Amino acid sequence: MANSKFEYVKQFEQPDSLLPNTWIVVRLDGRGFTKFSTKYAFEKPNDKRALDLMNAAARSVMSELPDITIAYGVSDEYSFVFHKSCTLFERRASKLVSTIVSTFTAYYIHHWPVYFKDSPLSPPLPSFDGRAVTYPSVQNLRDYMSWRQVDCHINNLYNTTFWTLIKQGGMDGTAAELMLKGTFSADKNEILFKKFGINYNNEPEIFKKGSVIFREYELVEPDPGTNNNVVEEAEKTTTAVPEVKSKSQLEKEKKARTKAKIVVEHLDIIRDEFWERRPWLLSGKPGKVPKEKP
């Protein structure tokens, strides 16, 4: 029995490959996580277990998809970055997005009991949506990452103050909201310090900076003698004619990436230093594997 009579319906599938030579960011967000975090009594303003679970799921995604260069997470969102030279799934948007979102969800559900021992999941289950965005230049990509980290900072400072006013100051939500309306960062820092003796700078880095995940190679010491502009360098090295890599070379690079240790850190990714010391992130070429310590 031939299937040809109906097969014409395949013609309705529209191509969705992303523009070559652009950085691909897939960002996922928790769906209805306000309600979800209430159901499982997430600690406010930050639940360490929930963040660790997000990081564990993201780490697993990076481990299964060696094409991902770097990931950045905050709250219930995570951004995964593919290098501009990436050709995974022919750069098809729906394939990239659905694969990342599905893999992330699988590990989130799977790892849940590790982080929430006494709260087994029950329907409705947590889920995530996602989208892909392309960025033509390294600067655009870095600005995207900075955007997310600044957002993390703004929200965390607000939430920390808000919940301190409630938990330690005895305010209700409406009063706390009213008090914070129109305040600047300095004001919130002062409230925390003067009223509650809290130095915001001493808050845990994971809350203040979010989490960045990448493959770890040997750090590169910036050469103080040169004007080491990492963005310029990256544009220069990565915008030329796309390298046509042989299959064996690609396989080799993939293996190198698979072997590298994936680390979760809480660093400043806005300043140049982070990128200068880890040139493999922007060059797309695996770095030097660090020697094991004796």
Added chain:
Amino acid sequence: MANSKFEYVKQFEQPDSLLPNTWIVVRLDGRGFTKFSTKYAFEKPNDKRALDLMNAAARSVMSELPDITIAYGVSDEYSFVFHKSCTLFERRASKLVSTIVSTFTAYYIHHWPVYFKDSPLSPPLPSFDGRAVTYPSVQNLRDYMSWRQVDCHINNLYNTTFWTLIKQGGMDGTAAELMLKGTFSADKNEILFKKFGINYNNEPEIFKKGSVIFREYELVEPDPGTNNNVVEEAEKTTTAVPEVKSKSQLEKEKKARTKAKIVVEHLDIIRDEFWERRPWLLSGKPGKVPKEKP
């Protein structure tokens, strides 16, 4: 601290809303399920537990997303259909695809222990990718559904014969493949019957027809006096000026859908009868809730 300096990166997000007044199909597929099914020793050619798990996950998806009209699954794939009048997520492709794929994955992982009691999941975990396709007419949509069900039939007949030749006929894979090369359906039916006494028609419906999931209302008896063409009827009633439904009306319909029982069946969805007796599938209007039996 304002975030405005970096916020310009939002401009790079490209819209991806699907054309209005078209049927949206989101199809997901298991990633690397050949390897995965070997790891967990899925029974060949069909593993009832695996299919039941797929159906359970799909049923949960439909339950969480009342906008889905009908779903059809076979093997490690599932198609979810949104009515052409659907405006969920402003019809954004990536949002629709990622939400369905994520929700499906969540339930697949969550329900796994129910169906595979003695095989706990371990990384790499199962995951799914997906895509959205739009179909302008009811006929196109029905042809899509028919395409998938014909595919189910073709593959299942082949696989049933192939694995019977191996399991009962003592052939190896290469010999079985060679024997089936170039055969027609009739040939395979004959091999099954003459060599092994198997009447393919008696195989379980779930294997032969796949699974169709929908909300159950009272069946409509076709009126023999009229030329009841369900496709015509559906085009007629659904292609007019889009109804502008009030919020309360939408809420009411959503509630009606939420209350309806979601059933998993193994029916012929190619012939008109299936659609004629369930007019709510194509009209997009909830049917009559069946009276409970005393």
Added chain:
Amino acid sequence: MANSKFEYVKQFEQPDSLLPNTWIVVRLDGRGFTKFSTKYAFEKPNDKRALDLMNAAARSVMSELPDITIAYGVSDEYSFVFHKSCTLFERRASKLVSTIVSTFTAYYIHHWPVYFKDSPLSPPLPSFDGRAVTYPSVQNLRDYMSWRQVDCHINNLYNTTFWTLIKQGGMDGTAAELMLKGTFSADKNEILFKKFGINYNNEPEIFKKGSVIFREYELVEPDPGTNNNVVEEAEKTTTAVPEVKSKSQLEKEKKARTKAKIVVEHLDIIRDEFWERRPWLLSGKPGKVPKEKP
């Protein structure tokens, strides 16, 4: 000398084929025609020569592109409709739009001296922009056409009244605008009639209805005995599995279209009658060539 080193740049071309089985409308608009019409002293509110030139150009477009089913023009805009089964240029949006816009422009410039004998064109020359939109159902398409014709009516009634107030009533633009602010159609009809003795109904059809261009075949007399719903009929006959036409059949149909007379009319295209009597417009099949009168 091989060109392969640079040829990779072709990969950046993104596909833009329009969804199959949908009606394609390409609408073009004059660029900066307010200024342009002043430069060449177009008569207000309507310049018959300018409209005739638009129609001549559109007629030439239809003549060169037999795939166009119908066209509708008003003021400095023109819409060209391709049947939903059309596969011209693989339905590539940019190819369809640019071809129509270029052909239209060519004839507009070429025919100019015929309609504006004493006003030779000089730079900056008139030009047009355009875009393609797809409509899934016949009803959507007809609503698009109705939208344009209602727009024609609204604008023409306004402009006729506005310019009569100025030319015959001696008002300046500001006063006329003020007087018409907030008025309904009935009010404008009354102003025209009571103040100036003008019965709007007697205005030329080309001004009131715009221009519709199509291939003329024998009109079909509506059968009063049947409930002749042209939209239903059209959906029914045109949404089925796409006919796979042989090359010779396509060639034959193209020839039939090429031979048919292209007419420019000023008819009501909102009511069913127009479409019922010209079933070839929605069916996509050439009609019966009218017998020549002896």
Added chain:
Amino acid sequence: MANSKFEYVKQFEQPDSLLPNTWIVVRLDGRGFTKFSTKYAFEKPNDKRALDLMNAAARSVMSELPDITIAYGVSDEYSFVFHKSCTLFERRASKLVSTIVSTFTAYYIHHWPVYFKDSPLSPPLPSFDGRAVTYPSVQNLRDYMSWRQVDCHINNLYNTTFWTLIKQGGMDGTAAELMLKGTFSADKNEILFKKFGINYNNEPEIFKKGSVIFREYELVEPDPGTNNNVVEEAEKTTTAVPEVKSKSQLEKEKKARTKAKIVVEHLDIIRDEFWERRPWLLSGKPGKVPKEKP
């Protein structure tokens, strides 16, 4: 009379804005120019009048659209480049393509009698189709330009040899084609030189290099002391956060461009020198207006 009942059809218009911070190339091509060039007896292999007409039309396009940075033409095709920072028409693809194609066509028809005095145009008229492609990096853009110029060279060498074999060698087309099959550039140069005493290098530059059009400012002398890499420089200066220019600044730059002289040259655009001496092409900032000679 309100138009609201039909206005919903506007919802079917899909956005088509091109990715920000990418170079936009709109390339147009003559439709059916083989036939067209026969009709008007274009000289083979190159008709100077036809090329001059193409250049005149392209020059007019650049003059009317100051946002165009550079254009390159060969045979019946022309590419127009918008700087990556360009926001004309909100970067909508169909608007950019249709405007350029329409303006080009208008001038092509209008200027025709200047270049083809004794061959008045008659239907079917010449027309052009076009498309937009985006390139993320300066290198990609320059490679695109190089691709077109290499193509020009390859085709012109072939055509020159082919037509010399026919016109001076007395061959027919089939014999000439056969003779050139599988030959390299060196072979063709040798045929021309040995058989016909033609030194290909002495052919007119317009035939060998095509035509490049741009606004002329004062040339910049490359500094021999520095490693002046124009591509690096351009990436560096143009990939940063998009400058938010004030309206008055944009207006000022537009004016500067409008005043600059638009020149048509036949230069090598593959080598760095062309770009290094004209930094305004890649920086997007108007250069220094050359002093007028006394």
